[in-house]
Amino acid sequence: MLNFIDTVGEAVAGIKDGSTVMIGGFGNAGQPFELIDALMDCGAKDLTVVNNNAGQGDQGLALLIKEGRVRKMICSFPRQSDSWHFDAKFHAGEIELELVPQGNLAERIRAAGAGIGGFFTPTGYGTTLAEGKETRLLDGKWQVFETPIHADVALIKALKADGKGNLVYRKTARNFGPIMAAAAKHTIVQVSEIVPTGSLDPENVVTPGIYVNSVVRVGGTSREQVA
Amino acid sequence: MSTQTSIQTSEKPLGRDELAQRVARDIAPGSFVNLGIGQPTLVSNYLTEEQNITLHTENGMLGMGPAAVGEEIDGDLINAGKIPVTELPGASYFHHADSFAIMRGGHLDICVLGAFQVSATGDLANWHTGAPDAIPAVGGAMDLATGAKDVFVMMTLLTREGVSKLVEQCTYPLTGVGCVTRVYTDKAVFLTGPDGVTVRETFGCTFDEIQELVPLSLKKA
Numbered sequence: 169m170l171n172f173i174d175t176v177g178e179a180v181a182g183i184k185d186g187s188t189v190m191i192g193g194f195g196n197a198g199q200p201f202e203l204i205d206a207l208m209d210c211g212a213k214d215l216t217v218v219n220n221n222a223g224q225g226d227q228g229l230a231l232l233i234k235e236g237r238v239r240k241m242i243c244s245f246p247r248q249s250d251s252w253h254f255d256a257k258f259h260a261g262e263i264e265l266e267l268v269p270q271g272n273l274a275e276r277i278r279a280a281g282a283g284i285g286g287f288f289t290p291t292g293y294g295t296t297l298a299e300g301k302e303t304r305l306l307d308g309k310w311q312v313f314e315t316p317i318h319a320d321v322a323l324i325k326a327l328k329a330d331g332k333g334n335l336v337y338r339k340t341a342r343n344f345g346p347i348m349a350a351a352a353k354h355t356i357v358q359v360s361e362i363v364p365t366g367s368l369d370p371e372n373v374v375t376p377g378i379y380v381n382s383v384v385r386v387g388g389t390s391r392e393q394v395a
Numbered sequence: 396m397s398t399q400t401s402i403q404t405s406e407k408p409l410g411r412d413e414l415a416q417r418v419a420r421d422i423a424p425g426s427f428v429n430l431g432i433g434q435p436t437l438v439s440n441y442l443t444e445e446q447n448i449t450l451h452t453e454n455g456m457l458g459m460g461p462a463a464v465g466e467e468i469d470g471d472l473i474n475a476g477k478i479p480v481t482e483l484p485g486a487s488y489f490h491h492a493d494s495f496a497i498m499r500g501g502h503l504d505i506c507v508l509g510a511f512q513v514s515a516t517g518d519l520a521n522w523h524t525g526a527p528d529a530i531p532a533v534g535g536a537m538d539l540a541t542g543a544k545d546v547f548v549m550m551t552l553l554t555r556e557g558v559s560k561l562v563e564q565c566t567y568p569l570t571g572v573g574c575v576t577r578v579y580t581d582k583a584v585f586l587t588g589p590d591g592v593t594v595r596e597t598f599g600c601t602f603d604e605i606q607e608l609v610p611l612s613l614k615k616a
Contacts, residue, residue: 197472265530271538271542291499291541294571296523333608339488341471342453345491
């Protein structure tokens, strides 16, 4: 069921304590700041958050972590020059980290959306990140068994949605959006523009509307472009 | 040929830019290449138009152009290091799982990475010092190391303390097993593989001097 929602607050209102929330974005590109701000305001806590990073600077995911709403991060690259809020929580032992090689993170999210129960990959074989995992020699290469990452909710950012919830993205801000939209039970998308059904070329639709539950329009330009 | 044949090609050790230039020269025309964050990024400054190289960035783009300046800067167009970049004609965008399928599916010809250590059999350690208080961050390093057809490493041969980073066995946590094919350092270029380590050329020193610095048995090209 697809809903067009007036405010980001209403869009995230159903997110419960203890939820697993996928948040799109690679660095600031594609990060749905307005939805994250709304998630902060709605008070949901004890969250497991799936994102490539663990927040940067003093905005978005970084603030959610600072305020102690995030119990566990599943990510590939938490440590950055400006990840001070995550760093502090991690050193204080107040946040759990599941560190995942980036390609495994993407493929595990994709697998969840595609109904795949797990897969073998050479990535990580022989490293500490594969410790305790099943391995097999397949096609002459040692490979590691990886399982899907499912989520209750995905918060993503796209450029445009049409009346059917079909999405197009902008440049490298696409990143995790399409696979997170498919992997979550409920996908909430913030877009810069809602266009009439039929005005997106069907050949160019990146995320078909079947994966989208809620669409909310926010300001026309991304925060980092305004800054 | 006698064993006295010199493979020294430079009077002095190479600086970071000279080394980047050397790597760029060795990339075959038409290759699809991923350059890691840091020193490997310098390689892009020396790729020529005639080489017709397509650069991949892990966050979802082929056909990445130079760093963006002034009005070109667009928060939606960044590279793996989160630096604003530009797109070249013929560029394409794709989502993260497709971007990593490009690496993991063996479609990239070359990736160039930095390293803490490389072993005699081409094991790579470049993601984590293993220090107990360090926050680990791996990003796409393991996917690149395992998936690209050729993995080139760029590093100084010695640590600040003068210890060789080319080692019999890595003591830092591994990124990938037996994945490195070439190691470009300020003092020499090494070819690594199942048959051991071969020195292709030396910079500012002789083969014998390199052999004294590196704690494993080297072959001369």
